Amino acid sequence: MTQEPIFLQPVCKEKLWGGTLLRERFGYDIPSETTGECWAISAHPHGMSTVKSGPYQGKTLMELWDQHRELFGGTEGDRFPLLTKILDVKQHLSVKVHPDDYDAEDHGLGETGKSECWYIIDCKENAEIIYGHTARSKAELVTMINSGDWEGLLRRVKIKPGDFYYVPSGTIHAICAGALVLETQQNSEAAYRIYDYGRTDQNGQARELHIRDAVNAATVPHVDGFLDESTETRKGVTIKTFVQGEYFSVYQWDISGTAEMTQDAPFMLCSVTEGSGSIICEGKSAKLEKGAHFILPDQMPDFTINGDCTIIVSHI
Missing domain, CATH: 2.60.120.10 (Jelly Rolls)
Structure with a gap:
């Protein structure tokens, strides 16, 4: 399947x-x-x-x-x-x-x-x-x-x-x-x-x-959590890396137009915080609306996201 x-x-x-x-x-x-x-x-x-x-x-x-x-x-x-x-x-x-x-x-x-x-x-x-x-x-x-x-x-x-x-x-x-x-x-x-x-x-x-x-x-004295922020822009998407930590890595995908994406973690958690669009994988399309939450499972083929939306993505 x-x-x-x-x-x-x-x-x-x-x-x-x-x-x-x-x-x-x-x-x-x-x-x-x-x-x-x-x-x-x-x-x-x-x-x-x-x-x-x-x-x-x-x-x-x-x-x-x-x-x-x-x-x-x-x-x-x-x-x-x-x-x-x-x-x-x-x-x-x-x-x-x-x-x-x-x-x-x-x-x-x-x-x-x-x-x-x-x-x-x-x-x-x-x-x-x-x-x-x-x-x-x-x-x-x-x-x-x-x-x-x-x-x-x-x-x-x-x-x-x-x-x-x-x-x-x-x-x-x-x-x-x-x-x-x-x-x-x-x-x-x-x-x-x-x-x-x-x-x-x-x-x-x-x-x-x-x-x-x-x-x-409590950690005393206080130490700020370390952020290693970076941004990568390519056709249809800007990917901002917020943190790559011991328990999770978190990114922001800003989609504008059509972006070709790859699922390269064991699984990814995705939440649409703004805008709307659609996700297309092997000819099947699903709507992305503000407030939608989904998991991209392991071994998922490459996929396309169309639209104008912000997605917060995390993985272990």
């Missing part, structure tokens, strides 16, 4: 801090007016993508991974390695740090560690992220947390559409209000919450903090 793109049905999730942009921008069916996350390409038990059409229609991504490993180049491991989300951050996210693989295993979290990265699809003017901190030692970090000196501790960075940030495990971080973000991450929900602006949930309970674990997991 000739391999072809595998289109996925995402899962949207209600969050305290979410809004309605996932419906307004991408036409997703959202569960409420506070919808924060679209789990777009996910084999995580907390939110499972299913195949929209074709020979695997109705199967979950986890079933594909378990039953059709040939689609993923025989990649080893009992869990699908990556997770793609789109976040509608209407209110500030809590400040967190993610453990690395060793820390997650030590804590028996039943998850891998979590390194992630953010592509800013859109944001309000003067929107910010929290990216790192000012403490020079663990002792200073504890002192500043205990004294509530969040202004002095947390490092704020202004963002704009098209920006990209690599957030390795150990980075103290948060996305602040007014951002629409595509997140590529290890397939894990492992997180330690440090600060939540004193918010309470719908039952009036303060959300749990994990200060000791967070301090142990």
Whole structure:
């Protein structure tokens, strides 16, 4: 059977801090007016993508991974390695740090560690992220947390559409209000919450903090995630490389016209963030619309993309 793109049905999730942009921008069916996350390409038990059409229609991504490993180049491991989300951050996210693989295993979290990265699809003017901190030692970090000196501790960075940030495990971080973000991450929900602006949930309970674990997991002093950005332009496409990291590599394909493309990884995860077009492989054509998510499986023949669109692409 000739391999072809595998289109996925995402899962949207209600969050305290979410809004309605996932419906307004991408036409997703959202569960409420506070919808924060679209789990777009996910084999995580907390939110499972299913195949929209074709020979695997109705199967979950986890079933594909378990039953059709040939689609993923025989990649080893009992869990699908990556997770793609789109976040509608209407209110500030809590400040967190993610453990690395060793820390997650030590804590028996039943998850891998979590390194992630953010592509800013859109944001309000003067929107910010929290990216790192000012403490020079663990002792200073504890002192500043205990004294509530969040202004002095947390490092704020202004963002704009098209920006990209690599957030390795150990980075103290948060996305602040007014951002629409595509997140590529290890397939894990492992997180330690440090600060939540004193918010309470719908039952009036303060959300749990994990200060000791967070301090142990945090990289001190802060180190920016290394980006090795480069751009290549050829007929019909500009390919921007954002990061080629230990857990994932992420690219932006800007298609303008007709581009001839090659799938040269064990598999690729693709999300259309702007525009529209079509993908053609061995005479078969599929529409690409804003908000579409698909996997290019292993051994897929060379293909053509027509149109004007931006696609964020990742692979292991």
